[in-house]
Amino acid sequence: MYNIRASYKSLLKYYGNDLWTQRERHIKDIKTIVEFSPSDWxxxxxxxxxxxxxxxxxxxxxxxxxxxxxxxV
Structure with a gap:
């Protein structure tokens, strides 16, 4: 089983100093990948x-x- 929790320090290491901004960018990137156009639907x-x-x-x-x-038969 994977450890889902991540420490704040490891998140800072991954995302950089401005953790919240980087998190928001990451979420926006995920949304653009996941959202389909009406023609795709x-x-x-x-x-x-x-x-x-x-x-x-x-x-x-x-x-x-x-x-x-x-x-x-």
Whole structure:
């Protein structure tokens, strides 16, 4: 298990003297990386919808094939 706590001295060493400003910059950098544009979200949801439709079609196809096999037995 990792040690999540970090001492203030080690944070000062990592971020420099102006710890709060550096922390705010780091948070802004993370937000710019994480935030997606609306077009990215649209592509993501279209992709997820296509995956769900493909899964449902595959599921129904396998069910219908099982029904056909049971009728011939």
């Amino acid at each position: 649209l592509l993501f949801f279209i992709n997820q919808r296509k995956k769900r439709i493909d899964y449902i079609n595959k599921l129904f196809l396998s069910i219908s094939e099982n029904d056909k096999n049971e009728n011939f």
